[in-house]
Amino acid sequence: xxxxxxxxxxxxxxxxxxxxxxxxxxxxxxxxxxxxxxxxxxxxxxxxxxxxxxxxxxxxxxxxxxxxxxxxxxxxxxxxxxxxxxxxxxxxxxxxxxxxxxxxxxxxxxxxxxxxxxxxxxxxxxxxxxxxxxxxxxxxxxxxxxxxxxxxxxxxxxxxxxxxxxxxxxxxxxxxxxxxxxxxxxxxxxxxxxxxxxxxxxxxxxxxxxxxxxxxxxxxxxxxxxxxxxxxxxxxxxxxxxxxxxxxxxxxxxxxxxxxxxxxxxxxxxxxxxxxxxxxxxxxxxxxxxxxxxxxxxxxxxxxxxxxxxxxxxxxxxxxxxxxxxxxxxxxxxxxxxxxxxxxxxxxxxxxxxxxxxxxxxxxxxxxxxxxxxxxxxxxxxxxxxxxxxxxxxxxxxxxxxxxxxxxxxxxxxxxxxxxxxxxxxx
Ligand code: ADP
Ligand code: ASP
Ligand code: MG
Numbered sequence: 001x002x003x004x005x006x007x008x009x010x011x012x013x014x015x016x017x018x019x020x021x022x023x024x025x026x027x028x029x030x031x032x033x034x035x036x037x038x039x040x041x042x043x044x045x046x047x048x049x050x051x052x053x054x055x056x057x058x059x060x061x062x063x064x065x066x067x068x069x070x071x072x073x074x075x076x077x078x079x080x081x082x083x084x085x086x087x088x089x090x091x092x093x094x095x096x097x098x099x100x101x102x103x104x105x106x107x108x109x110x111x112x113x114x115x116x117x118x119x120x121x122x123x124x125x126x127x128x129x130x131x132x133x134x135x136x137x138x139x140x141x142x143x144x145x146x147x148x149x150x151x152x153x154x155x156x157x158x159x160x161x162x163x164x165x166x167x168x169x170x171x172x173x174x175x176x177x178x179x180x181x182x183x184x185x186x187x188x189x190x191x192x193x194x195x196x197x198x199x200x201x202x203x204x205x206x207x208x209x210x211x212x213x214x215x216x217x218x219x220x221x222x223x224x225x226x227x228x229x230x231x232x233x234x235x236x237x238x239x240x241x242x243x244x245x246x247x248x249x250x251x252x253x254x255x256x257x258x259x260x261x262x263x264x265x266x267x268x269x270x271x272x273x274x275x276x277x278x279x280x281x282x283x284x285x286x287x288x289x290x291x292x293x294x295x296x297x298x299x300x301x302x303x304x305x306x307x308x309x310x311x312x313x314x315x316x317x318x319x320x321x322x323x324x325x326x327x328x329x330x331x332x333x334x335x336x337x338x339x340x341x342x343x344x345x346x347x348x349x350x351x352x353x354x355x356x357x358x359x360x361x362x363x364x365x366x367x368x369x370x371x372x373x374x375x376x377x378x379x380x381x382x383x384x385x386x387x388x389x390x391x392x393x394x395x396x397x398x399x400x401x402x403x404x405x406x407x408x409x410x411x412x413x414x415x416x417x418x419x420x421x422x423x424x425x426x427x
Contacts (some may be wrong), residue, residue: 002168003125004034007041007135007158011175011233011424013077016043016152018423022232023084025173026130032184035125037165039135039158040081042073044422045427047136047151052250067137067148071096074134074154078240082132092130095120098138100156101164104138104147111147112215113138113156116164121206133161155216163223172212173232175424178239179204179211181262181412184419185426186400190407191414193239193261200261200355201241203389207353208266217241231423244355245388258359260410261367265403266351267396269299270324271381273316274331275339279306283338284315285388287331294330296323299351301385312341318393321347349381350399354406366390372409378402 006029008022010416029036029230029337041104042050050069101117124131126178136156140147149156155172162170179201180190196204198221205214211229220227220241230238258350277283284303291298317326323349331343354374359365369390373380378401382393394402407413 002034004035004169004171005028005037005039005162005165005167006171007039007154008040008081008172008232009154009172009174009424010044010046011327011422012173012407013021013040013042013081014423016080019077019080019085020245022173023081023088024113025088025232026081026085027088028305030130034168036142037121037125037131037133037161037167038081038131039154039161040074040077041135041154042070042236043077043080046073046076046423048427049275064145067108067146070136070148071137071146073191074136078132078134084128085132091128092132093124093125094132094134096134097157098139100131100133100161102133102138103141104149106140106143108145108147110150111138111140113149113160113219114141114162118164119220120160121161121165128322133157149215150213152210152213156219157215157223159219159227162225163219169223169228170220171228171230172216174211175231175233175422176211177231177234177236177350177418177420178184178229179241179262180419181260183209183265184405184421186265187404187407187413188417188419189264189413190419191412194237195240195242196261197245197247197357198241199245200357200387201390203355203386204262204264205356206353207264207389207391208268209262212241221381223386231420231422234420237272239393258356259362260354260356260412261301263329263403263406263410264353264355265399266353267399268321269318269349269351269393270345270347271316271318271349271393272324272327272331273346274340274346275310275314275344276310277315278339279311279313284404285336286338287315290330290334291319291327294323294326296320296327296330300391302382317350318349318382348396349393350396350408351391351393352399352402353389354410355389357388357389361388368409369406372405373402376401376405378405
């Protein structure tokens with residue numbers, strides 16, 4: 001008998017009826033003869049609501065207590081799902097991340113899973129139970145504190161469980177029918193992808209397509225676990241995330257590889273410009289060392305040519321908006337030492353990314369992308385590229401128009417609208 005790991009997101013568990021519906025779906029998998037292990041997210045927008053509540057109580061809540069608070073959301077759903085399953089005549093056992101053996105590092109708010117020791121899960125399976133695990137959480141090996149894995153982290157819980165249990169399949173149930181060529185909430189003509197490679201999905205997730213948590217894709221790629229992303233609201237086949245862009249294509253394949261897998265967008269970043277940095281050896285290193293010490297992950301970095309008259313240059317970079325205050329403070333502390341002129345801050349930006357393995361062998365992709373943006377009146381602020389991605393920073397208000405224009409320019413629009421958004425608030 002095979003083990004099936006399933007994950008249900010908050011949008012699939014929004015209220016009591018939704019929980020009963022999910023319980024029926026889980027019971028079906030058990031009835032089909034599988035051992036079933038399920039990772040659940042907090043109900044609906046409850047993680048956001050808990051965060052709002054914390055902000056009302058304290059402007060800067062201690063990270064340990066914030067994790068204690070947020071993990072409660074997943075505990076609520078795991079118990080309710082287990083109760084609903086028992087009403088269907090099956091037995092279920094719910095476990096917190098810590099009880100399930102999800103071991104992490106000790107970074108509160110964005111902990112990494114370092115090991116999964118699923119002894120209690122295995123015992124419960126052996127006793128014939130369906131296992132429900134609270135997603136998005138674990139316990140630190142060093143500090144023994146409860147940690148969370150970052151927003152969207154239940155996807156990663158599910159993939160880590162699938163790897164540890166050598167599951168046959170890891171199914172991620174959400175509120176859309178799979179991974180689309182763009183977010184169906186802003187491009188209704190987006191097309192569902194039947195398959196997408198790990199590398200392309202990594203880029204999509206890293207560039208804001210929150211249908212999968214970035215770490216879950218990294219994990220799945222490392223352990224070579226295919227992920228099936230599908231809707232909990234329909235019975236349709238979803239998207240299989242598997243394989244590499246470097247896999248040889250099957251010889252009888254007559255279908256031409258699409259150039260572009262999809263267009264992703266991200267409104268969670270901000271841009272900081274350090275104006276008037278003396279153009280001499282070591283200044284950039286000092287700036288970025290200070291940011292690294294503050295544990296800030298940067299995305300794009302652009303340094304302009306220095307003006308001959310002044311020998312001063314500007315350095316701009318993007319970072320998560322949530323880290324902006326810390327970054328500004330770290331840079332302000334350096335001003336005396338480096339002697340730059342000023343700092344500019346802009347959080348009204350968005351990023352649009354075009355992703356596709358086919359761009360490696362097709363010239364002119366950037367030109368087509370940029371002219372599509374120009375045609376939509378979208379001004380480009382910054383550009384960065386990888387082997388299979390081109391990203392641009394634009395004004396936040398231009399994101400929707402830019403994504404739609406790029407989607408159309410690369411002929412990704414479906415003839416008939418198939419991108420149904422079944423639930424969720426998109427928050
Ligand atoms: P869940 O609560 O199931 O974890 P999420 O809200 O985290 O759901 O992720 C699903 C959402 O991801 C969809 O409702 C959709 O708006 C968004 N999304 C963004 N980009 C894509 C994409 N390329 N394909 C599918 N969904 C996407
Ligand atoms: N409940 C958490 C969140 O909203 C984790 C998850 O849903 O995956 O981010
Ligand atoms: Mg999610």
